[in-house]
Amino acid sequence: MTRSEENYIKTIFHLGNKGTEEVSTNAIAEEMETKPSSVTDMVKKLSEKELVNYKKYQGVSLTDFGIKTALGIIRKHRLWEVFLVEKLDFSWDEVHEVAEQLEHIKSDKLIDKLDTLLNYPKYDPHGDPIPDKNGTFKQGNRKLLSEVPVESKGICVGVKDSSTAFLKFLDKNQIALGDEITILEKEEFDSSFYIKIGDRREHISNQIASNLYIKIS
Amino acid sequence: MTRSEENYIKTIFHLGNKGTEEVSTNAIAEEMETKPSSVTDMVKKLSEKELVNYKKYQGVSLTDFGIKTALGIIRKHRLWEVFLVEKLDFSWDEVHEVAEQLEHIKSDKLIDKLDTLLNYPKYDPHGDPIPDKNGTFKQGNRKLLSEVPVESKGICVGVKDSSTAFLKFLDKNQIALGDEITILEKEEFDSSFYIKIGDRREHISNQIASNLYIKIS
DNA sequence: ATTTAAATTTAGACACCTCTAAAAATTTAT
DNA sequence: ATAAATTTTTAGAGGTGTCTAAATTTAAAT
Numbered sequence: 001m002t003r004s005e006e007n008y009i010k011t012i013f014h015l016g017n018k019g020t021e022e023v024s025t026n027a028i029a030e031e032m033e034t035k036p037s038s039v040t041d042m043v044k045k046l047s048e049k050e051l052v053n054y055k056k057y058q059g060v061s062l063t064d065f066g067i068k069t070a071l072g073i074i075r076k077h078r079l080w081e082v083f084l085v086e087k088l089d090f091s092w093d094e095v096h097e098v099a100e101q102l103e104h105i106k107s108d109k110l111i112d113k114l115d116t117l118l119n120y121p122k123y124d125p126h127g128d129p130i131p132d133k134n135g136t137f138k139q140g141n142r143k144l145l146s147e148v149p150v151e152s153k154g155i156c157v158g159v160k161d162s163s164t165a166f167l168k169f170l171d172k173n174q175i176a177l178g179d180e181i182t183i184l185e186k187e188e189f190d191s192s193f194y195i196k197i198g199d200r201r202e203h204i205s206n207q208i209a210s211n212l213y214i215k216i217s
Numbered sequence: 218m219t220r221s222e223e224n225y226i227k228t229i230f231h232l233g234n235k236g237t238e239e240v241s242t243n244a245i246a247e248e249m250e251t252k253p254s255s256v257t258d259m260v261k262k263l264s265e266k267e268l269v270n271y272k273k274y275q276g277v278s279l280t281d282f283g284i285k286t287a288l289g290i291i292r293k294h295r296l297w298e299v300f301l302v303e304k305l306d307f308s309w310d311e312v313h314e315v316a317e318q319l320e321h322i323k324s325d326k327l328i329d330k331l332d333t334l335l336n337y338p339k340y341d342p343h344g345d346p347i348p349d350k351n352g353t354f355k356q357g358n359r360k361l362l363s364e365v366p367v368e369s370k371g372i373c374v375g376v377k378d379s380s381t382a383f384l385k386f387l388d389k390n391q392i393a394l395g396d397e398i399t400i401l402e403k404e405e406f407d408s409s410f411y412i413k414i415g416d417r418r419e420h421i422s423n424q425i426a427s428n429l430y431i432k433i434s
Numbered sequence: 435a436t437t438t439a440a441a442t443t444t445a446g447a448c449a450c451c452t453c454t455a456a457a458a459a460t461t462t463a464t
Numbered sequence: 465a466t467a468a469a470t471t472t473t474t475a476g477a478g479g480t481g482t483c484t485a486a487a488t489t490t491a492a493a494t
Contacts, residue, residue: 002481090330102322
């Protein structure tokens with residue numbers, strides 16, 4: 001597998017509900033910042049390698065083999081992210097770019113030993129689950145803050161948007177994974193929320209609430 | 218810099234006495250297991266980028282910029298090797314292949330933080346010196362076991378040949394960096410050596426002695 | 435149902451890195 | 465000093481992954 005092939009597989013996995021749903025050529029092109037014609041070329045190649053199901057004009061999905069491959073790459077990406085944060089003191093908004101490179105390193109032993117060093121983490125720094133060696137993982141029972149009833153109480157366990165901008169915003173406002181959050185009130189006018197986080201009271205926009213996962217306790 | 222370019226720079230550095238001496242096209246091709254014509258092409262490109270000095274039929278050497286670049290790559294390679302051995306329990310004969318991949322990861326922050334995590338090591342698992350951030354390093358005062366007078370006593374500090382075969386041989390015979398070695402006797406007939414290593418007496422061939430560095434105490 | 439718009443694919447091209455085969459330059463040997 | 469052998473370079477080509485422009489198919493609109 002070339003680096004480029006791996007990136008396509010990963011993108012199809014993410015866009016197509018873990019590879020199960022058909023993804024359009026244009027969607028892939030946009031996500032990868034390339035041209036649709038390039039996507040068509042690559043998809044043909046991946047199809048020949050039995051990594052994707054492809055019929056002209058019908059979009060692509062991953063085969064079982066493709067899903068397994070994607071899970072391997074995602075496992076590597078997320079383990080490296082944990083490593084960068086836990087061992088090298090990177091902040092959670094700095095890890096993505098480097099992990100994009102590290103995820104392509106080929107060595108089963110390396111990734112297994114890294115897993116051991118990190119003590120078999122189940123989640124990456126953004127709260128996304130890390131597949132185990134066999135590709136199995138489960139997303140803990142989490143919900144978007146915006147979709148939870150008033151008075152709910154829980155722990156902040158993840159972010160949906162893991163862009164640098166959003167993560168830096170959370171840092172600035174002292175919102176971090178592990179924080180205890182209670183929904184105090186929902187402002188119907190602009191769909192914003194008043195929450196209690198730790199001991200503070202905060203007012204957060206709907207956009208923020210729509211990108212924070214909490215696990216109801 | 219592409220990965221391929223980096224590999225050429227590294228090879229020219231190693232073959233040409235740290236980049237200072239002219240290296241022949243054929244030598245590079247053989248070392249890199251490619252064809253001389255491919256080397257010529259690449260060397261032209263590196264020349265345009267001011268990384269090497271090149272005149273047709275005259276061989277290549279590194280420019281100052283090329284040397285600096287090579288030292289950066291070597292620093293990364295050797296730091297990763299230390300990481301693999303110290304943190305991930307790789308043995309010293311397993312690290313090279315993986316480090317060959319890791320050395321191409323682009324992130325200054327990553328390598329500086331790795332350096333910190335490892336506590337600024339001066340030598341890699343084979344006893345080779347690790348350049349610092351500015352590219353400066355010095356090889357401690359070491360000598361080949363084969364070139365040291367009888368009765369000399371010192372510490373084993375490195376290997377010249379770091380092939381898997383040689384390293385596994387040393388493991389099998391319980392010879393490791395840090396061991397105290399005394400030359401007991403030189404066998405003139407086959408140029409082999411009788412040595413004391415730790416508390417054991419061993420008989421080692423000239424080929425072994427010619428690939429072990431010791432620091433006389 | 436036919437036209438219009440959008441999405442997708444094809445065709446042809448280019449940069450990168452490699453190769454083989456042949457030509458040119460250099461070195462070695464007589 | 466010239467011929468032979470070796471080294472190095474050039475010329476032409478192939479595979480990968482990308483692009484633009486044009487053609488084709490599908491979806492949307494009237």
